[in-house]
Amino acid sequence: MATAYQDRKIPVAPLNAGDAPFFEGAAAGKLMVKYCNDCKQYHHYPRPMCPFCYSTHTEWRQARGTGVVYSFSISRATGPIPYAIAYVTLDEGPTIMTNIVETDLDTIQCGQKVTVVFKPTEDPKLAVPMFKPA
Amino acid sequence: MSIKGKAYIGGIYEHPSRKIDNKSIAELHTECAKGALDDAGLTFKDVDAYFCSGDVPGLGALSMPDYMGLTVKRQDSTNTGGSSYLFHVGHAAEAIAAGKCKVVLITCAGFGRRGTAVRERGGPDAPFEYPYGPVTVNLYAMAARRHMHEYGTTSEQLAWVKVSASHHAQHNPHAFLKKVVTVEDVLNSPMIADPLHRMDCCVVTDSGGAVLVVAPEIARQLKTPRVKLIGQGESSKGQMGGHVDLTYTGAVRSGPVAFAEAGVTPADIKYASIYDSFTITVVETIEDLGFCKKGEGGKFVSDGNLISGVGKLPFNTDGGGMCNNHPVNRGGITKIIEAVRQLRGEAHPKVQVKNCDIALAHGTGGSLGTRHSSATMIMERE
Numbered sequence: 289m290a291t292a293y294q295d296r297k298i299p300v301a302p303l304n305a306g307d308a309p310f311f312e313g314a315a316a317g318k319l320m321v322k323y324c325n326d327c328k329q330y331h332h333y334p335r336p337m338c339p340f341c342y343s344t345h346t347e348w349r350q351a352r353g354t355g356v357v358y359s360f361s362i363s364r365a366t367g368p369i370p371y372a373i374a375y376v377t378l379d380e381g382p383t384i385m386t387n388i389v390e391t392d393l394d395t396i397q398c399g400q401k402v403t404v405v406f407k408p409t410e411d412p413k414l415a416v417p418m419f420k421p422a
Numbered sequence: 423m424s425i426k427g428k429a430y431i432g433g434i435y436e437h438p439s440r441k442i443d444n445k446s447i448a449e450l451h452t453e454c455a456k457g458a459l460d461d462a463g464l465t466f467k468d469v470d471a472y473f474c475s476g477d478v479p480g481l482g483a484l485s486m487p488d489y490m491g492l493t494v495k496r497q498d499s500t501n502t503g504g505s506s507y508l509f510h511v512g513h514a515a516e517a518i519a520a521g522k523c524k525v526v527l528i529t530c531a532g533f534g535r536r537g538t539a540v541r542e543r544g545g546p547d548a549p550f551e552y553p554y555g556p557v558t559v560n561l562y563a564m565a566a567r568r569h570m571h572e573y574g575t576t577s578e579q580l581a582w583v584k585v586s587a588s589h590h591a592q593h594n595p596h597a598f599l600k601k602v603v604t605v606e607d608v609l610n611s612p613m614i615a616d617p618l619h620r621m622d623c624c625v626v627t628d629s630g631g632a633v634l635v636v637a638p639e640i641a642r643q644l645k646t647p648r649v650k651l652i653g654q655g656e657s658s659k660g661q662m663g664g665h666v667d668l669t670y671t672g673a674v675r676s677g678p679v680a681f682a683e684a685g686v687t688p689a690d691i692k693y694a695s696i697y698d699s700f701t702i703t704v705v706e707t708i709e710d711l712g713f714c715k716k717g718e719g720g721k722f723v724s725d726g727n728l729i730s731g732v733g734k735l736p737f738n739t740d741g742g743g744m745c746n747n748h749p750v751n752r753g754g755i756t757k758i759i760e761a762v763r764q765l766r767g768e769a770h771p772k773v774q775v776k777n778c779d780i781a782l783a784h785g786t787g788g789s790l791g792t793r794h795s796s797a798t799m800i801m802e803r804e
Binding site: 296298299300301302303304307310311329330331332333334335338339340358359360361362363364365366367371373374375377381382383384385386387398399409416418 | 544546547548549550551552553554555556557559560561563564565566567568571612613614615616617618620661662663664665666668792
């Protein structure tokens, strides 16, 4: 069985104050993740306050854009076309929700190495990071 | 302070309909309330506290007491999705133990089939998830996939959850799905979000239910058999700042608290209502509550081990969310109701557990994949 990847329209939810660097970074080809200067850990989704040590000395940093698939599911009956939702564990540590793209969706596996690609959204100023096999 | 023995389940009611037209949400809540009051032999005048979740119309716990003509001294609108009602029972017992009220009415009702189920408002995480197409089933599917990856759990094992529920549902005249199904039926049903098939998912129904939590002095006056709350625990679990782990649930925290308060262990539980939004929900919860070792849930649920009269842990003898009822996409209230029926000896004779003196009910609200809330309650027949 093969399930070919197809591009789909990517919606964006209303952003909260402070969220934009993730999406604007993606539009500029960068995967941006929040980093805590006190406990030296990355976290995701991004907050002004580190959820591990409660420090507010956090900043956006560019991640390498590589990681492994933690888990995934091919949605076959929840939209007009099949798509692969996934959690990818970045080399920097955090596991982030994403889509796996540009591959036969039936070949995706937990533990598979992946690399970031950026996909446009309905908003021309904003893009989102997705991942394809490395 | 413990709530052990401080409160009883005095009345229960599950609405018999699964598809409902021409009623308002408030009317349906009220019918459920009346059903539980009739069961207990109480009236609306006896109610002095009202607890509800996000399925009520209007503003939190304000609109329904006004609609029903209640005068209440205690209100709670804790909303943790489908597990809310098991939170409410614990909070009701605390309020009763503190002397704040004596008769707590909890209702759940709505029209899941109209697609008007309550949806969570966008949280701080929503912008980082919405573009990727998360829906309830694919979030649970990711939990199932990871559980399979780490522990070797199979689709056949997950299917046994549905198969077992269907064996019970055949005896429930109100069940939405009454047909007994096989493992093959589940595996041959359409794939919705790998690895979850349609039959790995719960039903979608218009319905509701109500529960009355009462003080000991009230319970002693009622006509219903006495069912005492002896332990309750609750916890939530999310994405932990990016340290996502989809293989366990908040039951790892809610369970031990409830068991410790009750002074019992999983081996003492004769019947368990386990929240069954999806088959994987049951497998992870059974492990987390300590009915088997972590990772062995798939094996535990197989070969009829959850079927009353056959297996070690009779579960969801009403047919559960898998087959009977999942009112307004919130299964918690029915989990309490069937556990109380078992303790009273009022379950269907074909599924009634013999000598059922201690039962557990567990709720899982939200999504295993992103954020959910777990509540465990343990009850004893007096």
